[in-house]
Amino acid sequence: MPSHDLTPAPDDLFRCARCGDCCRGYGGTYVTPTDITAIAAFVGCPPDEFATRFCRTSGSRPLLAQGADGYCVFYSAGCTIHPVKPRMCRRWPFIDSVHTDPLNWSIMAGLCPGMRTGFAPERVRECVRRLLEEEEKGEGRS
Numbered sequence: 001m002p003s004h005d006l007t008p009a010p011d012d013l014f015r016c017a018r019c020g021d022c023c024r025g026y027g028g029t030y031v032t033p034t035d036i037t038a039i040a041a042f043v044g045c046p047p048d049e050f051a052t053r054f055c056r057t058s059g060s061r062p063l064l065a066q067g068a069d070g071y072c073v074f075y076s077a078g079c080t081i082h083p084v085k086p087r088m089c090r091r092w093p094f095i096d097s098v099h100t101d102p103l104n105w106s107i108m109a110g111l112c113p114g115m116r117t118g119f120a121p122e123r124v125r126e127c128v129r130r131l132l133e134e135e136e137k138g139e140g141r142s
């Protein structure tokens with residue numbers, strides 16, 4: 001990275017404190033069709049039964065359901081589907097909504113102790129843009 005590049009590295013912006021707070025409550029975890037296929041195979045559930053057993057819907061989009069304790073159905077002292085966890089969980093906090101509006105970073109940081117603040121919003125957006133671009137080139141997942 002050139003020395004004049006002021007864009008923070010992902011590690012400058014975020015280090016997970018492993019508190020589990022992001023697996024409880026809040027806005028919910030969207031799952032894409034690719035996520036559903038992978039998770040259903042991992043937990044041994046027919047894909048066409050996955051939404052009924054493990055999701056609720058928000059509009060027309062499926063979200064992972066929560067247990068009575070408010071945690072994601074796949075949380076038990078950590079993520080029990082870590083190898084196949086949804087894109088949204090894998091990308092957190094470098095997610096599309098921060099690229100759309102980098103001010104979302106500060107809002108999210110109020111919920112996630114691993115996120116660092118004090119960076120210019122446009123620098124945060126640029127970091128997220130680069131990561132999303134790398135993901136698009138490398139993973140090709142939706």
Ligand code: SF4
Pocket residue numbers: 015016017018019020021022023092111112113114115
């Ligand atoms: S809330 Fe943030 S720091 Fe806590 S486990 Fe989730 S990502 Fe890590």
Ligand code: SF4
Pocket residue numbers: 022023024029064072073074075076078079080081082085086089
């Ligand atoms: S899938 Fe895993 S990482 Fe994502 S919210 Fe559920 S328990 Fe947390």
